[in-house]
Amino acid sequence: MDSQDFREFGKAMVDYIADYLDTIRERNVIPSVEPGYLQELLPKEAPAQGENWKDVLLDVERAIMPGVTHWHSPYFNAYYPTANSYPGIVGEMLSAGIGCIGFSWMSSPACTELEVIMMNWLGKLIDLPEVFLNCSDGPGGGVIQGSASEATLVGLLSAKEKIVKDLRKSNPDLTEADIKGKLVAYTSDQANSSVEKAGLLASVPMIHLPTDNCILRGETLREAIRRDREAGLIPCYVVATLGTTGTCAFDNLEELGLVCNEENLWLHVDAAYAGSAFVCPEYRHLMKGIELCDSFNFNPHKWMLVNFDCSPMWVKNSQYLVEAFNVDRIYLKHQHEGHAPDYRHWQIPLGRRFRSLKLWFVLRIYGIEGIQKHIRTQIDLAKHFEQLVCSDRRFEVATSSMGLVCFRLKGEDNLTQILLDKITANKKVYIIPCHYQGKLVLRFVICARTTTVDDVNTSWSEIVFQANEIIPRSQIIVEAEKSKLDTLGIATSRDPSNILMEKSK
Numbered sequence: 001m002d003s004q005d006f007r008e009f010g011k012a013m014v015d016y017i018a019d020y021l022d023t024i025r026e027r028n029v030i031p032s033v034e035p036g037y038l039q040e041l042l043p044k045e046a047p048a049q050g051e052n053w054k055d056v057l058l059d060v061e062r063a064i065m066p067g068v069t070h071w072h073s074p075y076f077n078a079y080y081p082t083a084n085s086y087p088g089i090v091g092e093m094l095s096a097g098i099g100c101i102g103f104s105w106m107s108s109p110a111c112t113e114l115e116v117i118m119m120n121w122l123g124k125l126i127d128l129p130e131v132f133l134n135c136s137d138g139p140g141g142g143v144i145q146g147s148a149s150e151a152t153l154v155g156l157l158s159a160k161e162k163i164v165k166d167l168r169k170s171n172p173d174l175t176e177a178d179i180k181g182k183l184v185a186y187t188s189d190q191a192n193s194s195v196e197k198a199g200l201l202a203s204v205p206m207i208h209l210p211t212d213n214c215i216l217r218g219e220t221l222r223e224a225i226r227r228d229r230e231a232g233l234i235p236c237y238v239v240a241t242l243g244t245t246g247t248c249a250f251d252n253l254e255e256l257g258l259v260c261n262e263e264n265l266w267l268h269v270d271a272a273y274a275g276s277a278f279v280c281p282e283y284r285h286l287m288k289g290i291e292l293c294d295s296f297n298f299n300p301h302k303w304m305l306v307n308f309d310c311s312p313m314w315v316k317n318s319q320y321l322v323e324a325f326n327v328d329r330i331y332l333k334h335q336h337e338g339h340a341p342d343y344r345h346w347q348i349p350l351g352r353r354f355r356s357l358k359l360w361f362v363l364r365i366y367g368i369e370g371i372q373k374h375i376r377t378q379i380d381l382a383k384h385f386e387q388l389v390c391s392d393r394r395f396e397v398a399t400s401s402m403g404l405v406c407f408r409l410k411g412e413d414n415l416t417q418i419l420l421d422k423i424t425a426n427k428k429v430y431i432i433p434c435h436y437q438g439k440l441v442l443r444f445v446i447c448a449r450t451t452t453v454d455d456v457n458t459s460w461s462e463i464v465f466q467a468n469e470i471i472p473r474s475q476i477i478v479e480a481e482k483s484k485l486d487t488l489g490i491a492t493s494r495d496p497s498n499i500l501m502e503k504s505k
Contacts, residue, residue, distance in 0.1 A: 009053040029073045030427040074448045074455035078432040080273040081447035087365040088307035091358025101351040103344040115356040126278035129291045132314035142314040143346040144355045148272040149194035151297035151313040156202045159237040159266035161324040185237035188216035190244040218255025237266045243274025246434040248401035250286045257292025269296045276303035306362050321346045378403045378446040388460045394471050398436045403446040413440040422466040429462045
């Protein structure tokens, strides 16, 4: 493929993507395929001769799209959003076109320097304390990781190395094995699965602590630390969540920070989804206590319109990262070391993509006001959905936070499970469950950038349509009429359905 073919193919693909997003409402959000479907549609071997790009593009629609779950459909209300915007897509294109591997300043100066600046822009945008910024006088700074999972693991590995060095300095007789075999970390029972996985990868048990209404409190952490120290263990790391996966609850950061500072534990904050809301001043009270933390991470690739992957992480002292991940070779050295960060020391892999380009494009083209409007609009849409749920007596709202509403059918869990099964089978709307206070609830999240009030109403209509097959509306009216009579002390031997029939006449 030469540059002329590339121009034609690229323009055709841009048109295809634009058409796809413009017409995405016409597609079922969940695909109707079975495992292995693609093996029947593609050859068993790679082609011996190169094919025309037009045939490849035709096969995207024929073979790939039937198996796609449409995350950017306004009827995708599962998990949390994955960001998508035209500036983000174009930034991704340029990053792929440049194709640098920015492991050091010398390997591509613009890759490093734009990331340094973007981490300052973004940190200021969400009002992080200056100590976390690259532009501060201290050792703090920010780096773009691939995901919140990586950020949690990077923090844990850094905390692990830090405590080993600190303890060996004060107790020279201790070996690394003595210390590492006793390390433990903590998080809440509402934390994302990636937090537990970080513990597995770092060989540090991740202890899940009970929460108070989905919120981890300082006293719970303090008691766990006391108990484990008495058992001879060495606490080293705590992960607090701002916006839990299940219900978007916020741990009490101020309480946890005070305990961690007293006990000399590294406190990492996972704000993957909800962190984007801090661009709006009215939500920043939810990060009260951030100045007590050691590292902070959120995902613009969830809610801030920057395409995956883009997961900024800030630390108070970047030296702990460098000490944990610094492996040098002569071919990695350059004459400008020490004047700018070599981000290979701040992450797990050596290579890294030019992720800051798409962040730069989005921040410039949307502006602060545009991003704030996006966040506020989606929160308003979630409040509208909450009102719809409250308007139907068959349902109840369990929690509502940011762009997430957790709701259920009143009664036993099996009713809510049947409703979920029906909705999923019809493939018009995609939602997933979780448990809240021992009950099964359904999570409805505003995900797509293009979601409107009409889309929310359409999703609710589908939910109501399926609920009618489980608990007909007439049954609720009958029960309401009977309850009214009971309240008035009027005994009746008539069938409540007859009462309903008479009223309808």
